[in-house]
Amino acid sequence: MDQPQRIGRYALVRRVGAGGFATVWLAKDEQLDADVAVKILSDLWTDDEDVRRRFLAEGRFLRKVDSLYVVGAHDVGETDDGRPYLVITYADRGTLADKIKAGPLEIGDAVRIITEVGRGLKHLHGRGVLHRDVKPANVLFRSIAGGDRAMLGDLGLGKAVQDVSQLTMPGGTPAYVAPEQVLGERLDHRADLYSLGAVAYAAFTGQAPHGVNSLGAVMQIDKPPPSMTTLRKDIPDAIDAVVRRALEPDRDLRWQDLDSFLNALREAYATGKIPAGLIPASDVPPAKPIGNVDQETALSSANQLTQAPPKRSTRGRIIAGVLAVLLAAGGGYGGYEFVLSRPAKVEFSGLSVEVPRSWSQKVESQTGPKLLVADNTAAWLTSPTVEGVYLELAQNTKLPTAGSPPQGCTSGGPDGGQIGDQKLATFQYACGNQPSVIDQYRQVNSTTLLRIQVRDDSAAGRQAVLDSASYKP
Numbered sequence: 001m002d003q004p005q006r007i008g009r010y011a012l013v014r015r016v017g018a019g020g021f022a023t024v025w026l027a028k029d030e031q032l033d034a035d036v037a038v039k040i041l042s043d044l045w046t047d048d049e050d051v052r053r054r055f056l057a058e059g060r061f062l063r064k065v066d067s068l069y070v071v072g073a074h075d076v077g078e079t080d081d082g083r084p085y086l087v088i089t090y091a092d093r094g095t096l097a098d099k100i101k102a103g104p105l106e107i108g109d110a111v112r113i114i115t116e117v118g119r120g121l122k123h124l125h126g127r128g129v130l131h132r133d134v135k136p137a138n139v140l141f142r143s144i145a146g147g148d149r150a151m152l153g154d155l156g157l158g159k160a161v162q163d164v165s166q167l168t169m170p171g172g173t174p175a176y177v178a179p180e181q182v183l184g185e186r187l188d189h190r191a192d193l194y195s196l197g198a199v200a201y202a203a204f205t206g207q208a209p210h211g212v213n214s215l216g217a218v219m220q221i222d223k224p225p226p227s228m229t230t231l232r233k234d235i236p237d238a239i240d241a242v243v244r245r246a247l248e249p250d251r252d253l254r255w256q257d258l259d260s261f262l263n264a265l266r267e268a269y270a271t272g273k274i275p276a277g278l279i280p281a282s283d284v285p286p287a288k289p290i291g292n293v294d295q296e297t298a299l300s301s302a303n304q305l306t307q308a309p310p311k312r313s314t315r316g317r318i319i320a321g322v323l324a325v326l327l328a329a330g331g332g333y334g335g336y337e338f339v340l341s342r343p344a345k346v347e348f349s350g351l352s353v354e355v356p357r358s359w360s361q362k363v364e365s366q367t368g369p370k371l372l373v374a375d376n377t378a379a380w381l382t383s384p385t386v387e388g389v390y391l392e393l394a395q396n397t398k399l400p401t402a403g404s405p406p407q408g409c410t411s412g413g414p415d416g417g418q419i420g421d422q423k424l425a426t427f428q429y430a431c432g433n434q435p436s437v438i439d440q441y442r443q444v445n446s447t448t449l450l451r452i453q454v455r456d457d458s459a460a461g462r463q464a465v466l467d468s469a470s471y472k473p
Contacts, residue, residue, distance in 0.1 A: 007079055010038055010087065021045055021055065026090060036074065037090040041083045052084060058154075059086045064127040066460045068436075069120030071140060071153040091140030093148045096203065100136050104206040104232055107239070111269045113139070113150045114200045118262045120152035121196060123458060125189045125258070126356060132187070134195035135176040136202055174215050175208035179249045182218045190251040193258055197246025200265070204239070205231040209247055221249050238268035242275065259358050259375045266379075343468070346373050351391045353452075354468035356461070359388050368393050374455075384409050384431040384455065389465050392451045399441050399449065403427030406455070409437060438462045444471060 005012055010027040016037065017024040027038045045051040062073035075087035096113065099105060105113070117139055124131055131138075131152060141148040174182075178194035181187055201209040209225035212218055224244040228235045242264045248254045255261035264275040343354035346362065349369035361377040364370070374380055374388025384406035403411035409431040415424075422442045429437035436457050442450040452469045456462045 035090045037088045038085055040085040046083050061129050065123050066458045067123035068457045069116050069151055071151050091142045093141035095137050096139035097136035105203045110203040115262055116150040118258050121192050122258050131192050135173045174212045174218055179221055182215045190254055197243055200243045204228050236272050238274045242268045263376050350472050352470050353389055387456050390453045394449050396449045399425040403439055405429040
């Protein structure tokens with residue numbers, strides 16, 4: 001069937017990709033004068049209701065997530081001949097598969113890309129969606145000032161957590177799919193974590209782990225792939241250990257969440273040392289208690305590092321099995337998704353805030369008082385990309401007229417406003433040419449200000465945390 005020159009307000013420029021189910025076109029949104037990608041279902045599948053449903057579900061999944069690291073869905077419609085289409089973010093810098101074809105990536109660039117893809121997965125999981133097909137071809141790049149940004153795309157296999165069951169077709173790409181996905185087991189976020197580890201392996205070495213090319217071969221995998229150092233001599237042992245743990249066939253032996261994996265990867269790259277989570281628990285010295293801290297001086301060292309759990313005992317596996325049965329009896333993974341996605345309330349000395357559960361580290365100070373909740377408190381001062389919230393009570397009679405952006409960020413504002421009787425000054429900070437930090441000062445009384453700084457790539461996420469923050473003497 002001939003391809004039309006335009007669809008609605010979108011003028012098709014050229015074809016940029018094609019798969020078994022759809023063709024992707026570069027198009028011009030003539031109303032907004034912007035380049036977009038239009039994904040059109042192949043006419044071979046127009047009458048297949050299941051395929052149409054899955055195609056449109058991808059758009060719904062993309063709309064659930066407001067993230068710089070996930071391709072966005074901007075519009076949906078139907079062509080004159082009845083084929084559904086999605087209008088999505090145009091990635092003008094190709095895919096990770098394209099980069100890997102040219103050889104292994106520079107180590108620092110690979111760490112950055114895996115971190116960005118991991119953030120996209122975190123935002124998907126936070127909305128209760130598993131990707132289920134993370135692979136280099138689905139990691140897209142878009143130009144930004146000074147370089148590019150990685151984004152996750154193609155959620156054609158994406159599925160809401162509560163819908164993932166033993167009856168689900170495994171899907172996925174053999175070289176990157178988790179063993180439990182092939183075996184048809186119930187899935188959780190660790191399946192996507194495995195796939196991200198496989199993508200990392202390919203980025204560092206130029207080769208997919210294990211080299212399997214069939215789903216049946218994945219069932220035979222019983223150990224992590226060979227050390228990356230056998231394929232590339234300059235890979236640090238620390239990075240190798242972190243990535244290979246993500247590729248444990250037994251998901252109970254992997255990193256148990258994306259934050260643990262990503263933090264360990266960054267630590268291994270920065271220090272060249274194997275992170276503490278990969279050392280047997282008996283060899284790790286006990287943690288020191290945290291004393292009073294101040295954001296300007298001590299947050300970089302006063303942190304509670306979340307260590308990866310040790311291998312489960314047989315008794316632990318039995319308990320996990322019983323829990324799985326209880327979950328199934330109570331409606332499957334719907335309850336699991338609710339626990340994962342609902343915020344956690346953190347309170348300290350009158351300060352209160354609701355945060356994503358992935359922000360698992362906390363620092364408190366009686367002087368002020370002050371409260372920091374983040375995914376990596378140690379790096380809060382040095383890295384503006386750390387997600388979290390900082391609350392501080394300060395003695396001041398006037399709202400500030402200029403912001404105090406994190407290192408490497410630029411300031412905008414202030415914007416005025418009021419919550420009840422409290423006057424406000426709000427600043428938006430751009431880090432890496434993208435707004436990612438909001439800093440708000442509230443006039444609690446004539447001598448006291450409450451400062452709330454939220455760092456999150458998602459605008460909706462920033463606002464939700466900010467709105468939940470409060471102080472009650």
